[in-house]
Amino acid sequence: MRGMTRRDWTDKLRVYLVTDDRPDHEEVVAIVEQALAGGVTCVQLRRKQEDGGPMLKLAVRLRELASAHGALFIVNDRLDIALLSDADGVHVGQTDLPASLVKSRFPELVVGVSARSVDEAVRAEQDGADYLGVGSVYPTATKGDAVLTGLDVLAACRRAVRIPIVGIGGITVDRAPEVMAAGANGVAVVSAIMSAPDPKAAAAALAQRTSL
Template sequence: MHQILKKFYAITDRKQFKYDFETQIKRMLDAGIRFFQLREKDLPSSELFRYAKIMEDLLKGYDAFFTVNERVDIAVLTGAAGVHLPENSIPLDVVKHKFPDLIVGKSCHSLESALKAEEDGADYIFFSPIFETPGKGKPVGLEELKKVVENVNIPVYALGGITEDRIPDVLKTGVYGIAGIRLFIS
């Protein structure tokens, strides 16, 4: 499964985008991003569905795909490649059982959570926040990230406060890839 996962994973937040949604996604595609998470938590279902269809259309012709944050229904109905579950979301193992073809990722903030996500069948995890990030609590740091990478056998994406100049240090931990919002907007 992880052979199809891409190294850089852009998470959408249209409120932080410098351009309208479609233009911003196109700019990210032009910059080489091929893995996206549609994460627009404030939208009603009908609007989130509409944005998912926009993502589906924008990614056609690219070796690119997207997941939908927490909304399995919208992921399935729009042809998204998968769903990404927050740490305290619906049971991952149930999603994998009902929808075995979906890529299912999980947000984790501790080694124990990462091990549980792997046990439950996660295809990848986000581990965060690595560095200081507004509103995301105490950073876990590079040493804890490395510990997670060394103890799970699924791809680990580092997330949180990662800037372009920090990428080399993050990659030295052995992570599979890097996820972010602000990192990929510019």
């Protein structure tokens, strides 16, 4: 994993920022830069509606920012963009690229997999996933098709697998401690930082609440 030990990059899952689909790249870069300064430890580029060329340019810029702050840089779904931008890893969903194939062909990449049940979590671990994104823990407007899993599923996944778990979906600063208490190694957020009036302060608050 780019010269890092498992413990090194597991620690970097604690405050995990997922970008949104706002069209202004400069705005995305500015928010991510502020968030990294506030304490974000992992950035995932998620752009479901963007062509490859513009997305690659944005990925390179975000990867440089993440590297400068010692944070992980992950690309959602797009293995090509992850490889071309020299990302640390790629995150795939249940209907995206098979984690087993990605991990077997590119063992140096950190591979994350979305899971909504214990069965999906166990299968992902067996397929070679390095970490799980479990949720939606709470109701969220960010992803319209998100399945509500709650804290109970996250806790059950924690008991069933050994790999790190990141809780995702509707997580706020106030909710972060209970997600960590349920067994998560970190919290992934979109609007809690991307839509915050002060992204740096929001990131700092999440960093503080996930360290309790």
